[in-house]
Amino acid sequence: MTRNFDHAHDFHIDSFQVFNVHPSADPLNKLEGRVAVGAIHDSAERCDAPKCHPETRVALQGELYSWIVHGDGESQHPVKMKWVTGPAGSGKTAIMGSLAKRCAANGILGASFFFASWSASIARRRKTALVTTIAHQLTRYSHVFRDEIFKAIEANPDVFDKNLHVQMETLVLTPLREVAGRTDGPGLLGVIIIDGLDECEAEQFHDAAPTRLGAKLAQPRTNEQDQLEILQVLHRAASDPVFPFRILVASRPERVFREFFDLEGNSTPFPPKLDLNKDNNANADITLFMEAHFSRIRRRYNLPPSWPPSGAIHTLVENASQQFIYAAAVIQFLDTDHREPPEALLETILKMSAKRTTTSNPLEPLDVLYRHILESSPDPPLSIRWIHIIKQLNNSMFSPASNIRLLLQTDPESSEAEHLFGNLHSLIRVPPRSNQATAGYGFYHKSLLDFLQDPDRCGSLYVGSSELSVFIWDRFTRACVRVCDTTRFSYPQTFHQFLFNIPVFLNMSEGIAHSSVLPTPASVDWWVSSAISENGGTHLWKMFWSVHRSVRPDPFEALG
Incomplete structure (x- = not known):
């Protein structure tokens, strides 16, 4: 390399x-x-x-x-x-x-x-x-x-x-x-x-291992x-x-x-x-915000002056509970979800409101809306795993959408990402395919990530850390195997660099321990040669530990 x-x-x-x-x-x-x-x-x-x-x-x-x-x-x-x-x-x-x-x-x-x-x-x-x-x-x-x-x-x-x-x-x-x-x-x-x-x-400084200070082990900041x-x-x-x-x-x-x-x-x-x-004026401001955007949507889709129906904006403002994010999420949903016309989408939101339970949680309407949008994905559990991994990798390293796709898709030439995120554009910024080599996926608001990290809010959509660790380990290991096979698909050099750095930034030990996927001899060779050619130094040993250490007895017997 x-x-x-x-x-x-x-x-x-x-x-x-x-x-x-x-x-x-x-x-x-x-x-x-x-x-x-x-x-x-x-x-x-x-x-x-x-x-x-x-x-x-x-x-x-x-x-x-x-x-x-x-x-x-x-x-x-x-x-x-x-x-x-x-x-x-x-x-x-x-x-x-x-x-x-x-x-x-x-x-x-x-x-x-x-x-x-x-x-x-x-x-x-x-x-x-x-x-x-x-x-x-x-x-x-x-x-x-x-x-x-x-x-x-x-x-x-x-x-x-x-x-x-x-x-x-x-x-x-x-x-x-x-x-x-x-x-x-x-x-x-x-x-x-x-x-x-x-x-x-x-x-955090990844090159600095914890050191013992007196009788205590130094903790990360x-x-x-x-x-x-x-x-x-x-x-x-x-x-x-x-x-x-x-x-x-x-x-x-x-x-x-x-x-x-x-x-x-x-x-x-x-x-x-x-x-x-x-702020006592929040409801009045949310009403102004809603009225202006509904007027714009009405003109855009040539809808009658009677839309939205009487009382709809009042209901939505009440649902917002002075939280502007709910109002913004509703408008984003009506603006970017093109499976149905805006009238049908608004009716769906109002039906959610009618089913609202009595609760002191002001974010309940937002949670219901997030849950509805995520469940519209063709594979909600897989989509949510993608969202979590995008968040982790965005927090750790440069991760353009093209690299995320190549890592997480089971087939590098498929349209799996478009399939998963097709109905989620009101939650996730998806760059156009022509720009994915430089632009990354993004989120319109941190509240989506807060929702997915709280099992009391997202319920059955919750994905625990152990499940995520197994998922990223499986996809990471399969990607290592694929980059060794240059006969079918040639990966760009930027993806090699991206893949090489993943173990440095992500702790995958739990995934290694519980996954049934193990490296092949070819992928081991690729890792060692990559680390040497990149002058990995201490990163070589961190990579080797992250990729090959397991709590299972002699996990590399399968490698021969």
Whole structure:
């Protein structure tokens, strides 16, 4: 196997960023090489991100915009930081996206960063590129500030390998101090918007085996630890008198955020949080959203003015329970499910509403809708396994749709993916076949993954971790066998690289233990030769352990 990336640097593949900047690069190139482009509010990756419909969430956006410009009449040295929170589906990302657009248009958006746990971009799921992405956006404010950031990079060429506290101090606060009070200073004012911080996943270093510290074994970092680190870095910046920006952080009300923003637990007061779950105008806004989209669908399909029937929108708004995600999911379902006309699809949704049980769970209507759509797949259990694996692989490595298809399909030349996902386009972003070599599968909202991971919500559709481990091991092993047979189908080199890295990122030991599928001698040869030709080093032994170790006695007798 030839190596395609010898001496490569400063490159990225679609949304997968490779942080390997050439030492001779100038400061701008060094900084650009560390930016999570897809996390910025107006990036191409966020073109389908939820947005507030015009005339909805107006009061909320107005309140936040007023705070950005005028503040809350705080003390002389306020902590310029506010928390926007609400449960899944309450519209946090839509509000932050629309607010970022408004601030950018008015010249007061310092920077934005939209985390997304479902994204194929590692940089959008982890903390690594947060400060550098903020710093890069701040270079556009003025040439004076930009020059100071570049000087900081030249003076500290290893800053990109430092922790977030050092990066914030070096790339943002120190340059701000240099320009503060200068007559040619930029006069900075505005906001930094951080959305979806609860979706930030812990940075793990796969090459670092656990080590014993005293009598305890070192544990991997948790998501909450990295989220708290980010909150502390932002709080430190917002508390600095030289820092001119306000900071908006949006997240679900998870414990790490509740404790951090607890007024009684902080010596320095925070501005009050904005809780979207207590927004009394949500139903009115959802009604406006529904009416506008039903009007558009009615025009698109030339439906009569009497559609939707009287009371339908009121029923749907009641079902939403102030959760915008339900309204968005209904519209997405009516817009993209072309098996039946919109009238029949709406009637189906209204029949679901009539069967609704009395429950305190505001997400029950959404769960019923998700269950109905997933069960419309020709093979719901298999489709759901695909969804779980896409999520895992998107979280671990660059996984374009073409590689996912080649891995999971039983026949590489079949249309199994199209068959499985044909009725699920209202839940899953499926790139066109012509673009699948670079674009990945995606999800319209994290709430789908929350639904599938909770057996109390998805019921019979639930797939446990052991079943998923067996499934990915079976498909992975069969793919290893197939790549050895070049007489029938020639796999692209990118798929070889993709397959080689799977054991490094996924723990398949449980699947190995319970699966009846074992490697063949040919696939073993392919793995060893691939690892050697790729200069796998420690990865060779990790691969060998992942692929060949089993709790069963002498599992490789079958290999001969």
